[in-house]
Amino acid sequence: xxxxxxxxxxxxxxxxxxAGDIGAYGGLVxxxxxxxxxxxxxxxxxxxxxxxxxxxSFVRAYRSLARCDDxxxxxxxxxxxxxxxxxxxxxRAARRRRMFVRDADALHGAAxxxxxxxxxxxxxxxxxxxxxxxxxREAFLLKHVEDLEYEEIAEVTGAGVxxxxxxxxxxxxxxxxxxxxxxxx
Amino acid sequence: MFEQEDDxxxxxxxxxxxxxxxxxxxxARVLQAxxxxxxxxxxxxxxxxxxxxxxxVMIWRPWSRGSGAxxxxxxxxxxxxxxxxxxxxxxxxxxxxxxxSPMRTANGIWAAVVQxxxxxxxxxxxxxxxxxxxxxGAPAARDDEFGTPSSVVTVGGRGS
Numbered sequence: 001x002x003x004x005x006x007x008x009x010x011x012x013x014x015x016x017x018x019a020g021d022i023g024a025y026g027g028l029v030x031x032x033x034x035x036x037x038x039x040x041x042x043x044x045x046x047x048x049x050x051x052x053x054x055x056x057s058f059v060r061a062y063r064s065l066a067r068c069d070d071x072x073x074x075x076x077x078x079x080x081x082x083x084x085x086x087x088x089x090x091x092r093a094a095r096r097r098r099m100f101v102r103d104a105d106a107l108h109g110a111a112x113x114x115x116x117x118x119x120x121x122x123x124x125x126x127x128x129x130x131x132x133x134x135x136x137r138e139a140f141l142l143k144h145v146e147d148l149e150y151e152e153i154a155e156v157t158g159a160g161v162x163x164x165x166x167x168x169x170x171x172x173x174x175x176x177x178x179x180x181x182x183x184x185x
Numbered sequence: 186m187f188e189q190e191d192d193x194x195x196x197x198x199x200x201x202x203x204x205x206x207x208x209x210x211x212x213a214r215v216l217q218a219x220x221x222x223x224x225x226x227x228x229x230x231x232x233x234x235x236x237x238x239x240x241x242v243m244i245w246r247p248w249s250r251g252s253g254a255x256x257x258x259x260x261x262x263x264x265x266x267x268x269x270x271x272x273x274x275x276x277x278x279x280x281x282x283x284x285x286s287p288m289r290t291a292n293g294i295w296a297a298v299v300q301x302x303x304x305x306x307x308x309x310x311x312x313x314x315x316x317x318x319x320x321x322g323a324p325a326a327r328d329d330e331f332g333t334p335s336s337v338v339t340v341g342g343r344g345s
Contacts (some may be wrong), residue, residue: 013291022220026294029212037207051204051208058215125197145201172194179193 014071017062029058032075035146036082042141043086045099045130051090057082080156083138128178132171137165140171213265216294220263249311257300258340262308262320267293269312276308276335283311303341309334 010031016024033054040050040057061068061078068077129137142153143164152163157164262274272295273283279299288295290308295310307326310318319325319334326335 020214021296022261022290023294023296025219026212026216026265027291030217030293033207033211034205037211038201038205041205042201051211055211055214055218058211060216062219078328122200128197129201135248135319141201144198172191175194175197176191179197183193 010074011071014065014068014074017065025062027085028074028078032078036078039079039141039146040082040086042129043134043137044089045126049089050086053085054082057085060085074153076152078145079142079152083142083156086138087134124179127182128175131178132174134161136167136171136174139167140175140182143168209267212294216263216265257302259298259300260338260340261296261298262288262310264288264295264296264310264312264318264320265293266310266312269293269295271313272312272316274308275304275311278308283314301338301340305337305339307335307337309336 003081011038013024013027017028036057037050037054040054041047044050044053057078061081064081068074070077132140138157139153139159142148142156143150148156150164153159153164154161159167209215264272266272267288272288272290274286274288274297275281275283276286278301279285286297286299288297290296308320310320312318317333317335320336323336323338
């Protein structure tokens with residue numbers, strides 16, 4: 001699927017914003033908010049930090065809109081800004097600290113066995129993702145969760161396609177190992 | 186439970202692909218940030234900083250300001266109201282007639298652009314034809330004689 005090229009609508013909204021219609025930017029924010037938010041939450045691991053990074057990315061994008069060469073591909077351009085912003089958040093330590101507190105509370109309050117099992121699985125997924133090196137997590141999420149093509153990931157991350165394929169492969173291998181370990185705890 | 190080599194990762198991917206709902210108020214916070222005066226710009230109404238958080242903001246577009254003291258300014262009024270079916274801008278400048286300044290929407294953000302001569306005006310938003318809302322980002326009108334909430338805007342530094 002990749003980053004969808006929504007030629008008329010994205011380009012039209014960008015044109016209106018450049019003409020001074022600030023309200024039109026709300027259309028782009030609501031269009032990309034949840035999808036990019038998902039990436040930021042998984043990448044950073046803490047919802048509050050992720051929403052801050054997302055908000056900051058939208059603001060940066062607005063202020064740099066003149067540098068968006070292809071308004072029809074605003075989404076891909078915005079992804080690049082968010083990826084960079086997530087890299088600089090440096091919230092990996094916070095991710096572990098906050099996530100484990102939250103999940104411990106959640107597990108304690110689980111009323112049923114299946115609910116508890118779902119929470120344990122969610123916890124295992126979060127922990128496994130958190131253990132990945134940031135560049136592996138970034139490549140894995142963009143490829144398998146956000147469904148971008150390798151060429152698109154190369155565009156937004158600045159890494160080469162072959163390096164990205166290697167990162168994704170190693171991410172998958174490591175995740176298998178981490179999840180198996182969690183199963184046998 | 187023992188899954189095939191890659192099945193456990195595929196299951197993880199499906200989990201991670203579930204939609205995530207970001208705080209809808211993020212839209213308003215972004216709007217607030219991009220409309221707030223930046224340090225290098227002229228300070229225009231510091232109370233704008235809190236406006237979008239509360240759902241509404243009026244934007245002064247100083248680049249369209251007339252050069253003469255009595256020339257009108259162009260102002261864009263914006264209301265974040267995702268659930269509204271219609272919003273009108275009403276005020277002293279249009280005789281409080283909802284038909285004269287209907288607002289257009291893009292994804293729940295309603296906007297109207299009006300030109301106002303220098304002076305002091307009271308205004309409000311009329312949502313769905315029945316609900317009056319003041320602009321929480323602007324000073325409240327203390328002298329409103331109709332009992333409905335309204336706000337005040339001063340154009341051109343006169344008429345306070």
